Structures are given as structure tokens and as C-alpha cells.
Amino acid sequence: MNYTPYLDWIDQQHEAMCQLVWEWSHINSGSWNLEGLAQMSKVLQTAFVRLGADMHEVDLPPKEVVNSQGEVEHVPLGKALHLRKRPEAPLKVMLVGHMDTVFGKTHPFQTIHKVDDNTWNGPGVADLKGGLAVMLKALEAFERTPYTANLGWEIVINPDEEISSDGSGPLLAEVAGRSHLGLIYEPATNDQGQLAGERKGVGSFSVVVHGKSAHVGRAFESGRNAICALAEFLLAANQLNEQRETITLNVGRIEGGGPLNMVPDLAIGRINVRTESEADEKWVQHALQQLQNQLDLKDGIRSHLYGKFSRKPKRFTPSMSRLFDLVAECGTMLSQPISWKATGGACDGNNLAAAGLPNVDTLGVRGGKIHSAQEYLLLDSLTERAKLSALLLMRLASGEVKWENP
Numbered sequence: 001m002n003y004t005p006y007l008d009w010i011d012q013q014h015e016a017m018c019q020l021v022w023e024w025s026h027i028n029s030g031s032w033n034l035e036g037l038a039q040m041s042k043v044l045q046t047a048f049v050r051l052g053a054d055m056h057e058v059d060l061p062p063k064e065v066v067n068s069q070g071e072v073e074h075v076p077l078g079k080a081l082h083l084r085k086r087p088e089a090p091l092k093v094m095l096v097g098h099m100d101t102v103f104g105k106t107h108p109f110q111t112i113h114k115v116d117d118n119t120w121n122g123p124g125v126a127d128l129k130g131g132l133a134v135m136l137k138a139l140e141a142f143e144r145t146p147y148t149a150n151l152g153w154e155i156v157i158n159p160d161e162e163i164s165s166d167g168s169g170p171l172l173a174e175v176a177g178r179s180h181l182g183l184i185y186e187p188a189t190n191d192q193g194q195l196a197g198e199r200k201g202v203g204s205f206s207v208v209v210h211g212k213s214a215h216v217g218r219a220f221e222s223g224r225n226a227i228c229a230l231a232e233f234l235l236a237a238n239q240l241n242e243q244r245e246t247i248t249l250n251v252g253r254i255e256g257g258g259p260l261n262m263v264p265d266l267a268i269g270r271i272n273v274r275t276e277s278e279a280d281e282k283w284v285q286h287a288l289q290q291l292q293n294q295l296d297l298k299d300g301i302r303s304h305l306y307g308k309f310s311r312k313p314k315r316f317t318p319s320m321s322r323l324f325d326l327v328a329e330c331g332t333m334l335s336q337p338i339s340w341k342a343t344g345g346a347c348d349g350n351n352l353a354a355a356g357l358p359n360v361d362t363l364g365v366r367g368g369k370i371h372s373a374q375e376y377l378l379l380d381s382l383t384e385r386a387k388l389s390a391l392l393l394m395r396l397a398s399g400e401v402k403w404e405n406p
């Protein structure tokens with residue numbers, strides 16, 4: 001097989017890829033910015049239309065959040081973008097990226113600046129707008145080859161990855177269910193292009209505590225302090241870290257209280273949990289439930305526990321290992337050494353794995369400091385990573401390597 005002409009074509013796309021990332025990263029598409037997400041979806045459609053796939057937007061259900069008054073709110077999400085090509089092909093590949101960023105409309109980090117000839121600093125340049133350019137050019141190159149009949153693909157670009165994909169989760173699971181392998185374009189975990197291997201599961205919980213308000217000077221005794229009750233709960237929850245080695249529980253935020261001369265009747269605690277197994281999830285859920293039951297035994301205190309594990313741990317199965325080996329093999333052919341390492345972070349790779357789909361989830365650009373105003377992209381990785389994915393697709397479609405899920 002001679003893949004060189006198609007890989008060379010990608011090399012010629014460097015400028016075009018830079019331009020796409022430049023344009024896309026200037027659009028604020030924070031997960032809650034519906035206008036920005038709609039605009040982002042529009043420019044993505046303009047770029048991805050050249051793939052000649054069936055393309056449409058998918059409405060997502062609103063996301064349930066507990067607001068700072070302790071009330072459950074249903075907040076609307078942006079639309080996901082779904083593309084499908086050659087559903088009749090024997091091998092089906094799912095490609096995933098997200099159009100949202102962690103930077104909201106009012107965040108000061110809104111524009112790109114050129115750090116040096118090979119480095120851009122900007123919102124979403126690495127996570128994940130650079131990755132979307134990689135995905136697009138890899139597929140464009142693949143569509144130029146004579147092997148396409150053997151491989152169909154579907155793309156999901158979701159608008160809520162950074163807020164745990166609750167809305168797009170069912171769509172991701174549906175497409176994963178009819179695909180054979182998954183490629184996700186999160187940035188590499190370091191400047192050398194390392195991939196994320198196994199990933200921990202993640203859950204977020206809110207505990208809302210109601211007490212009884214009272215004036216400190218006139219009726220202190222009749223008040224029931226929600227902050228103090230919550231504090232006891234949170235300290236006990238933090239102790240769970242000592243009771244089970246495989247979990248990490250972080251008390252991340254507290255809200256509540258008001259005028260200092262009033263006994264506070266509302267306090268809210270926010271907790272993030274990382275797990276390695278479903279047994280961990282059950283254990284944590286049970287432990288938090290018990291702590292909440294103890295809270296409710298207190299005189300004049302009522303509490304609610306909200307939240308769930310939105311991402312299951314991503315473990316290596318034999319087919320997952322095989323896919324990583326295959327990507328590494330393609331890397332070797334391109335003189336791009338590829339390694340991987342387990343991480344505590346979660347992404348849509350967890351969702352695909354939970355749906356039974358083996359996947360590599362860090363095929364996007366090299367870059368780093370994501371989720372901060374120092375986020376950067378190494379420009380030479382744009383074509384480099386597009387070639388990696390294109391070669392993988394070409395080898396699978398040409399029959400040079402056989403893919404069968406066990």
C-alpha cells in the first residue's frame with residue numbers, strides 16, 4: 001500500500017489548519033453560552049460540509065443543576081453536531097470532539113496570541129478546537145483514498161463535554177453502540193504527544209442543608225445553623241479518603257449563609273469524586289447516603305443529596321489494548337513515538353468505554369495548560385496528528401490490518 005500521497009496532502013494543509021483554529025478559537029463557546037455554541041456549530045458545519053456526509057444538529061435535553069439557592073434548575077444546552085457517512089460499510093469508526101470550552105462569555109481569556117513561531121496561546125486552541133481541525137483533515141485525506149468503501153464513520157461534536165456530557169451522553173452511547181472503534185480528539189497529555197490510557201470515573205454531588213433562621217441577638221436558641229451542620233457532613237465526607245484507597249473525594253465549594261447577625265438556614269456543599277471501579281461508586285454513594293441520613297437526624301435540619309457518577313472508569317480491555325498498539329504502530333511508521341499513561345481525569349472516552357466501545361481519546365494536538373489562560377497549542381502537531389489518524393484509517397480500510405471486536 002502506498003499511503004504517501006495522502007499523507008503528503010496533509011502536510012500541505014498546515015496553513016489551512018492554522019486558519020481554522022484561529023477562526024474557531026476566536027468564537028467564545030463556553031458550555032453555557034448558547035449563542036456562541038450556535039455560532040460555533042455554524043462555522044463547523046461550513047468546514048465539515050466538504051466531507052460529503054449526512055449532517056445535522058441534534059437537540060439535547062436540559063442539564064439538571066443545583067443552583068446557589070439549593071434549588072434544582074433545568075438549564076438548556078447547545079445542540080450537538082452529528083455526521084454520518086457510509087453506514088453500510090463493514091467497519092464503522094466513531095470520531096468525537098467537543099465544541100465547548102471552559103471559558104464563559106465573561107472570562108477575560110478570549111483571544112489568541114502568538115507566543116512564538118510554533119506556539120499559540122488561546123481559549124480552546126488545544127482543548128479541543130485544534131483537535132477538531134485534526135479530525136477534519138484526517139477524514140478529508142482519508143476520503144481522497146481508494147479504500148473508502150470498506151470504512152464508514154460517524155462524528156459527534158458535543159456542546160457539553162466540559163460539563164460532563166450529561167445531555168449528549170445518550171447520543172454518544174447510541175453511536176458507540178453501532179461502531180467498532182472510537183477516536184477522540186482531546187489534546188495529548190504532554191508536549192511529546194503521550195496518550196491518556198486508563199481513566200478514573202468521576203461523579204459530582206451537591207448536598208443542600210436547610211436549618212432554621214433566627215436573629216442572633218433576639219432568638220439565637222431557636223435557630224438551627226445550616227452551615228455548622230454542613231461542615232460536619234463535609235468533614236466526615238473528607239474522611240472517606242482514608243477509608244478507601246481507590247477513591248479520591250474533594251470538597252470543592254461551599255455556599256450559603258447571609259447577614260452575620262442571622263443564624264443561616266441554608267448551606268450547600270459541592271463534592272467531586274474519582275473512582276477506579278463500579279464497586280467504588282457503590283461504596284461512595286452508600287457512604288454519602290449514610291452521612292446524609294445522620295444529618296437528617298439532627299433537630300431542625302433537613303437535607304438533600306443530589307448528583308451522580310456521570311463517567312464510569314475507563315479500563316483496558318483486550319480490544320482497547322489492541323487499538324492502542326495499533327495507534328502506536330502507526331506512530332512508529334510516521335516516526336512519531338507514541339506512549340500512554342493512566343490519568344485521574346475523565347472525558348468522553350469514559351462514556352464510549354462504558355458503552356463497550358474501545359477507544360483512544362487523546363488523538364488531538366500536542367499542547368497543554370488546558371482549562372487555564374495559559375492554554376497553548378504546538379502548531380506543528382496539527383498535521384502530525386492528522387497524519388496519525390489518517391494512517392490508522394487507511395490501514396484499517398485497505399485491509400492491511402484487520403479489526404474485529406471480540
Ligand SMILES: [Zn+2]
Nearest residue numbers: 127128161186
Ligand atoms: Zn476537552
